[in-house]
Each structure stands twice: as structure tokens, then as C-alpha cells.
Amino acid sequence: MALLLCAGLALWAVPVQAHSKYHDFHHDPTFYANRNNFTVTQFYSSQQEAGGEALTDHLALEIDAEESHARELAAKYRLHYVSKVFENPSVYHFHRPSGRQKRSLNNSALLSALAKEPGVRWVDQQKSLIRVKRHALYDLSSRTKTRTLKSLADVIQRRREEREREDESNLRTKERDFWIQEDEDFVDRSRPWAWISARLPGRFVRPYRGGYEEDLRSYGKREYQREFGNAVLDSEPVSNGGLRVQSTSGWDDLAGTGLDFNDPYFKDQWYLHNTGQLGRPGYDLNVIGAWRRGYTGRGVVLSVLDDGIQGKNADIAENYAKDISYSVVRDGQDLRDANPRLDPAFSNSHGTYCAAAIAAVSNNQVCGVGVAYDARVGGVRLVDGSVTDIQEATALSRNVEAVGVFSASWGPTDDGTKVEGPGRFGKQAFRRGVLEGRDGKGVIYVWASGNGGLEGDNCNLDGYASSIYTLSVSALTDTGASVFYGEPCASTLAGVFVGGEHTLEEALKKRSRHEEDIHLVVPELDGHCSSSFQGSSAAAPLMAGVVALVLQANPSLTWRDVQHLVVQTARPTREAAQEDGWETNALGRRFHLMQGYGAIDAGELVESALTWENVGPQKSSIIKMFNGYRPIPPNDWLNVTGKLAPPNPLTKVEHVVANITLSHRQRRKLRIYIISPSGTTSQVLTPRPQDKSTSGFTHWPFMSVHFWGENPQGRWTVAVEDDSGLKGSLRKVEFVVFGT
Numbered sequence: 001m002a003l004l005l006c007a008g009l010a011l012w013a014v015p016v017q018a019h020s021k022y023h024d025f026h027h028d029p030t031f032y033a034n035r036n037n038f039t040v041t042q043f044y045s046s047q048q049e050a051g052g053e054a055l056t057d058h059l060a061l062e063i064d065a066e067e068s069h070a071r072e073l074a075a076k077y078r079l080h081y082v083s084k085v086f087e088n089p090s091v092y093h094f095h096r097p098s099g100r101q102k103r104s105l106n107n108s109a110l111l112s113a114l115a116k117e118p119g120v121r122w123v124d125q126q127k128s129l130i131r132v133k134r135h136a137l138y139d140l141s142s143r144t145k146t147r148t149l150k151s152l153a154d155v156i157q158r159r160r161e162e163r164e165r166e167d168e169s170n171l172r173t174k175e176r177d178f179w180i181q182e183d184e185d186f187v188d189r190s191r192p193w194a195w196i197s198a199r200l201p202g203r204f205v206r207p208y209r210g211g212y213e214e215d216l217r218s219y220g221k222r223e224y225q226r227e228f229g230n231a232v233l234d235s236e237p238v239s240n241g242g243l244r245v246q247s248t249s250g251w252d253d254l255a256g257t258g259l260d261f262n263d264p265y266f267k268d269q270w271y272l273h274n275t276g277q278l279g280r281p282g283y284d285l286n287v288i289g290a291w292r293r294g295y296t297g298r299g300v301v302l303s304v305l306d307d308g309i310q311g312k313n314a315d316i317a318e319n320y321a322k323d324i325s326y327s328v329v330r331d332g333q334d335l336r337d338a339n340p341r342l343d344p345a346f347s348n349s350h351g352t353y354c355a356a357a358i359a360a361v362s363n364n365q366v367c368g369v370g371v372a373y374d375a376r377v378g379g380v381r382l383v384d385g386s387v388t389d390i391q392e393a394t395a396l397s398r399n400v401e402a403v404g405v406f407s408a409s410w411g412p413t414d415d416g417t418k419v420e421g422p423g424r425f426g427k428q429a430f431r432r433g434v435l436e437g438r439d440g441k442g443v444i445y446v447w448a449s450g451n452g453g454l455e456g457d458n459c460n461l462d463g464y465a466s467s468i469y470t471l472s473v474s475a476l477t478d479t480g481a482s483v484f485y486g487e488p489c490a491s492t493l494a495g496v497f498v499g500g501e502h503t504l505e506e507a508l509k510k511r512s513r514h515e516e517d518i519h520l521v522v523p524e525l526d527g528h529c530s531s532s533f534q535g536s537s538a539a540a541p542l543m544a545g546v547v548a549l550v551l552q553a554n555p556s557l558t559w560r561d562v563q564h565l566v567v568q569t570a571r572p573t574r575e576a577a578q579e580d581g582w583e584t585n586a587l588g589r590r591f592h593l594m595q596g597y598g599a600i601d602a603g604e605l606v607e608s609a610l611t612w613e614n615v616g617p618q619k620s621s622i623i624k625m626f627n628g629y630r631p632i633p634p635n636d637w638l639n640v641t642g643k644l645a646p647p648n649p650l651t652k653v654e655h656v657v658a659n660i661t662l663s664h665r666q667r668r669k670l671r672i673y674i675i676s677p678s679g680t681t682s683q684v685l686t687p688r689p690q691d692k693s694t695s696g697f698t699h700w701p702f703m704s705v706h707f708w709g710e711n712p713q714g715r716w717t718v719a720v721e722d723d724s725g726l727k728g729s730l731r732k733v734e735f736v737v738f739g740t
Contacts, residue, residue, distance in 0.1 A: 046419070046420045047419035047693070048693065048695075054127070054128045055107070055125050055126070055128070056128050056388050057095055057097070058093070058094070058095055058096075058125075058126040058388040059079065059093075059095070059096060059123060060085075060091060060092070060094075060123070060390040060425065061073075061091070061092050061094065061120055062120070063092055063119050063120055063121070064090065064119045065090075065119035067092075069119060070084065070094075073117060077110065077114065078097060079094040080330060082095055082335065083394050085390065085394050085397060085429070086393075086425075086428060089121075091425065091428075093393075095330045111123050124390075128388065129388060129420075130386055131383055131386075131387050131410050131412065132411070132414070133383055133409060133410050133537060134411065134448040135409075135533070135537045242588075242590060243577055244571050244572060244573040244574070246282065246283055254273070257292065261369050262363050262365050263365060263366060263368050264366075264529075265521045265529055266369050268368070268521055269368050269369065269521050270282065270478060270499075270518060271478075271497045271499065272288070273288055274478070278478050280478075282478040283478065283497055283599065284497060285371065285542065285546065285600060286601045286602050286604065287546070289601075289604070290546075290602045290606040293553075293606065295549045295552050296372060296373055296374035296552070297372025297373065297374050297552055298375065299555075300376070300552055301324060301375070301376045301377075301402055301405075302321075302372070302375055302376070302404065302406070302544055302545075302548055303379050303398070303403045303406050304351050304354045304377060304379035304380075304406075304408075304541065304544075305379060305380050305406060305407070305408045305410075306351030306410065307340050307348040307349075307350050307383050307384045308327070308340030308341065308348055308351050308352070308379070308381035309338050309339070309351045309352055309378065309379045309381075310339055310340060310349075311325065311339060313352055313356070314527065315367045315368070316360065316377070317361070318364070319374075319376055320355075320377065320378060321376040321378030322378060324378040324398070324402055325337075325378035325379055326338055326380050326381070326398055327381035327382075328381065328391045329341075329382065329384050329391075333381075338378065338380060339381075340384070340525070342525065349524060349525045350383075350409070351379055351381070352525060353522040353533045353537075353538075353541075354379075354407055354537070354538075354541040355541070356370060356522045357370060357520055357522060357533070357538060357542055358371060358377050358548070359371075359372050359377040359548075360373060360523070366529075367521055367522070367523045367529040368521035368529070371545025371549070371602070372545040372548035372552075375545070375548045375552075380394075382410075383410045390425050392429070396426060396429035396433060396445070397429040397432050397433060400432060400433045400436055400438075401436070401437065401438075404437075404443060404444065404547075405443065405444045405544045405547050406433070406446065407540050408445065408446070408447050409536065410537075411462045411464045412464075414451050414452030414487070415457065415690060416456045416691055417688075417690050417692065418461065419461045419693070419697070419700065420462070420463060421462065421464060421701075422464060433445060433469070434469050441556070441559065442559030442560070443559065444544075444547050445470045445559075446473065446540050446543045446547060447464055447540060448472075448473070448535070448536035449472050449474040449489055449536045450465060450486075450489075451475075451485045451536055452485070453486045453488075454485055455690050456690055457487050457688060457690075458487055458489060458686045458688060459487045459489035459492065460684050461700070465491060466489065466702075467491075467703070468738060469559070471493055471543065471563055472489070472491055472492050472596075473492065473494055473495060473496050473536070473596070474486050474494075474495045474496070474539060474596065475496065475498045475535055475538065475539045476498065476539075476595065476599055477497070477500050477501060477502050479573060480495070480575055480598075480599045481579060482579065482594035484500070484501055484502060484503050484506070486536070487594075488593035489594075490674075490682045490705065491704065491705060492595070492596040493566050493567065493596045493705055494566050494570040494596040494599065495576075495594070495595040495596060495598065495600065496542050497542075497600075498519055498520060498536075498538040499517050499518065499519045499520075499534060500534055502579075519531055519533055520534065520542070521533075543600060546600060546605060547562060550562060550609045553610055554609040557614070560615055560654065561614055563705075564615060564708075565605055565608050566600070567589070567709070569600075570596060570597040570598040570600055570601070572590065572592070572599065573598075576595060576599070577590075579592065579594075581593060583680070585678075585706055585707060585708070585709075586711075587708075587709045591682075591705075591706045593683065593686070596705070615740050618654070618738060618740070619649045619650055619738070619739060620736055620738045621644055621648055621649070621712070621737050622734065623642035623644060623716065623734075624642070624735075625640050625642035625658075625716075625718060625735045626640040627731075627733075627734075628732075629730075630729065630730045631727055631729050632662065632664065632729060634725045634726055635722060635725055636721075638719070638720045638722075639717050639718065639719040640718055640733050641715050641716065641718075642716055642733075642735055643714065644715075645714075646713060648712075650712045650713075650737055651712075651739070652709050652711070653676070653711075653712045653737060654740070655705060655738040656674060656707055656735070656736065656738070657701045657702065657735070657738070658674055658684065658702045658703075659702075659733070659736070660718070660733055661698050661732040662697055662720070662728060663728055664722070664726070664729075665724075666694070666724040666726055667688075667691060667693055667694075667696050668690070668693070669724035670685060670721065670722060670724075671683060671687060671721040671723070672702060673718070674704055674716065674717070674718055674719075675716065675718075676712075676716060677710075677711065677712070677714025682704040684702035687723065699732070699734075712737045716735055716737075718733050718735065
């Protein structure tokens, strides 16, 4: 019997019988087939420096016996039985009592005793993980928050200096042959676009530098026409020239339709029906288009994974799904009670906000209206203090047979230093949800992309937002521009209107004039109403509500069908299209690191869903692109390539994942790109100034949705650019293409 020790001499995991090493692939399609190869040597996917995490009282056990045996073990060892998390393998979630209830057995003795019990294959004591709620990180109206106005101004200056240094570096780079070819034979010089794309940088790859203080007006009409000329617009496979048009309706058009609600703050919900509430013509989610057809979320059940939901809140109560609500937080509260823990500041209001954004009751004369105001919404109380992998897995897999949509607005801290994702159990929970949920069609996991833009964070280093199983969305201003705190990310599918400012300067000027914006209207825990909920935290539940409308319109949609529909219907507004950073893939679809494919349109999503034909089963192909040792030249480029050639089951791309292992003392100054056989370039890693790690990356999955629909056949390229002046080394690249 092997003992794995962590945090001093505390026993971490006890494998009960020998297991061969499980292939730790981020999106392993053979998980269930290979369950007997499950290992306990690495439970949590993190790329941080070693040490620091504390052990918790949460335990995970695999038991080859009925659930009754698990409950007997809980009674014998005075453990709290929380839940059976997985059926195959049978994984159970326990919690060890604290304080006076705890038995005299220390950690090592307890886990050793459990491991010797008949039927127990292994037992694991879980590590503490920090997960934060993704409300707006910066309250610019207060000097008592984490960032003062002065420190925010310092951020602007620092970003300007960084960009100036980057620009100087780029000029020097252009003067030399910076691209190290692995195999120049694959470049067809008769096709100029292929040669330019392969050489980088140029027209086909504009490295993302961050739009911290960009002024939209400075872009100018001439530059706009040069970048988004008629040839590009005409090639867009969507209507209106590929641009989202403004809302032109007023309140009069709702009279007599049943949509002129008596909720007092509905008139302020510009993101649902924009009549110029913010003082200018603007855009909205176009939910009116779905509501007019009778799609209001009826029959769809949603679960909010957050800090709890106040089920008796007046604006939620009629739609509250108590039967699917649960708590995995052990603080004496009944596990069947998902109500938030109350404190004088009502700080645990986040989950209630999200639930109201999704399904606030209509025509009850309270606050506002939810996007899917006839849907049922419950949730799992999870993010209240530190969490563990088994807690997350319990929440992600809870009631997947009954829940259609999960909404999550949390993740690793958005401070620009973390490289973390779901652990072994969390990954398994995601797969269970998409394989078993909704009678095999798969639940839809909607995820907030993150608010770490001012820290230079990138949500592709957040394994939740960048999972192929999540529909990750960002926050947009009322004009459709990216918000100043948004994170660049090649895994973001679309943006959602929540309001706010595009640049930090705009935000600071507005606060200095004491101007207040209307964001999402939500009920407070004390019964009042507010309109300050924002950030990608607000974008995710709005998107979850839109998905509920779509599932009501077409219940046969799979989790991948929903992502397909988002890609095909999302598009930038005319104002947003003037932002720097838009690229066009081989099918003519424009994409952006901050906005995905553009703004969500609920009406068009529903219309498209009504006639949608389900895509075929998901297929995947793996390219063993590189395994060995190659130096990453200082201030230079390194690329590796691999070919996807027939016979191959794939004809169209959905997600691509580059699992990369490299060593580098300053990974914060690396950029990584993926180039498709058609020449489309996607930047999957941007510089992160706050990241002080010296460890590089270990099998980290860099995911992109930018090649959606392209032909996967041909040679793919992964390119690493170093801007540190230090030598690094590439060790392994395993490339995976998912699609049909």
C-alpha cells in the first residue's frame, strides 16, 4: 500500500490496489472505457509553483459497493455523507466533522482505516482551492475597494509603457528573419497568403496587445474600410453585412402584446429592450423577438452554481426549483437548503443576482423581468469560501438528468498569475454532464470568461472557461464594445450586453462626474432592487437564460448544437467592429479575442433553432506534433507542425486543443498561436505581465474556437514567440481537433 504525503506529514491519498497510469488528457474521450486505469497521483490540474494548498475535511472515496455501504462507512467513522457523485466509477463525497464532533483519529489513521475497509478502492483527502465570483472587480466609485482611482490611473500608465516597449520590440523583430521553420517544404510559396501566414506577423496575425486605452474614434473611417472592406463584409455568411443592427423599437410596440410588464424596473432593463434608456440609441439581447413567438423558457430547468439562491426572494420564489437545489458547503446548514449564508453586508447575494437575471418572475410588480421568466431556476451553494475538486464535481453533476442549463460565474482568481482548471473529478463531471445529461443530449454549461483584463489575464489559462464543454461568454458595453476589464481568450464564443465602459479612461471620467450607469436589474437579499450587477458574472446568467429560450424552441438540441447556433448567429455591432483585433477565418466569419464571434441575438438564435438539424456525433483526431527537446530562441520564434491527412473521420472543425509542455523562466512574456491548414491564425496565449512563474506549462490545453467549420485536413502549426530575452525549451505538443 502506497502512501502519498502532502502538507507536512498529512496523508493525502491512499490507493488500495495497483493501477496503471491513467492518460491525463484534458478532454479524454475514453474516460469511461479506461476507468480502471484511474490514478490518484494527481487529482488537481494546476500549473502553479509547488506548495501552499491546505488539506480540507472533504474526502473522496471510490467504493465497489452499493450506496448503503457508503452510508454505513459514514456512520462508522462519524463522517457526513454528502453525495454519490459518479456511478461508473462509484465515487462518493464525504465530509469530516470539525471541532468537537471530530473523532480522535488523525488524518493518517483515519484514511488508512478507511482504505482497509472492504470494497474501498482508494480514499483521497482534498486540497483547498480558491475560486472567486466574477462580479466586476473594480468599484471605481469607492476608494475603499482594492483599487483606488490613483492605482487605476497607474494601470493606464503601466499599460502604455508596456505597449510602447512591445512596439519597439516588434520593429526590431521585423528587421530580422524571426521565424524558425521546422519544415519549409510545407509552405507553398505560390500561395502568398500561406507564406505570409506561416511567416508571422502580418496581415493574417495581429498579435493581441490589449485595448486598455484604445479610443474607438481614433481608428478612423479609412482604417476601418481598409480592414473591413466590402470584400470582407460580403463574404460574411450572415445577414446585415455581418454586423449587428441597432434596436429601433420603442415602448409603444409592446402595448397590447402582454410584454408590457408591470414590473417597476422593467423600463430600465435596456439589455432586454433598448429604447435609449442610457441616453443614446443602443443594442439589446433581442429577447423580444423570442418572447413574441411564445418562447419564455417554460419547461426548462436551470441551475446556478454559486454562493446560494434566496429561494423565497419575492422576484424568484414562483420560479424557484427547490427540488434540484442543494448545498455542498458544510457549515451546519441542511444540504437540501441552498439559501446563501447571510452576513451584515449581504455579500453572498451573487447567486441570487444570477438566478434573477435568468428567471425573475414577470408581472409580479417586483423589480424586473428575467430573460427566461417562465423557466424554473435552482442552484447549488458552492462558492462560499475555498472549495475542493470533489465539491465542484458534486455541483457540476448534480441533477444532470433534470437540469438543462448550468450557469457559473466563478473560477480561479483573475489576477493574471493563475493557470488552473478543473481537477480529475471536475473533468469527469463535465463529461458526465454532456454525455448523460438531458437524456444523452448533454447539459449546457454556460461560463463567465473572467474580469482580469486590467491585470493582463487571459481566460485560456482558466481551464473552466476554456473547456470544450463550456459555452464561455464575455461582457459587452451597450454599444457592443468589449469592456475595459475583459480578458482576451481564444475560447470565448460570444459576448453579452451588460453595459459599462470600453476604456478605463472613460470609466474614470464617468466616475469623476458621479455618473451612474444602469447595468442588470436584480433583487437584493433585503428585498430592495438594484441596477449595479455587471461583469462577466452578469453575462453568463443572461446567456443561460437565452439558452433556455432556445431549448424551449427546440428541445432536441445537443450541447454542441447550441454552440454551433451561437457561432452562426453571433456578430459584432457596427461600433464594436471598429475595435482593433478582429480577424477573419477561412469561412469569412470574423472573430475577436475579447468578443468571440460577436454579440448574442436571442431572437435570431431561436429562429435558427427552430429549423436546425442536429450535427453528427463528435469525432476527434490527435496529432502527436512534437515530443522531445527544442530550444525556444530568445526574442524569436519557434514553430512545430503536424498534418491531419486522409483517411480521417473529420470534415469540419469545432474545437482545437494544443496540449503544450514547455519550460521557461518567464512564461509571462510568451505568445502562442495556432495556424490552420487554411491559414487562419488564432492567438491562444497573450502576454501576462503579472505572472511571475518560472515553471512554464505542463500539458496545458490551449483551446480555440476560431476555426469553427473549417476543413481540418492538412498541416496545422503551433507557434511560440518569446519576448523575454531568455532561452526556454519546448518539450511536447499534442494537438487535438474536435468536430464532425
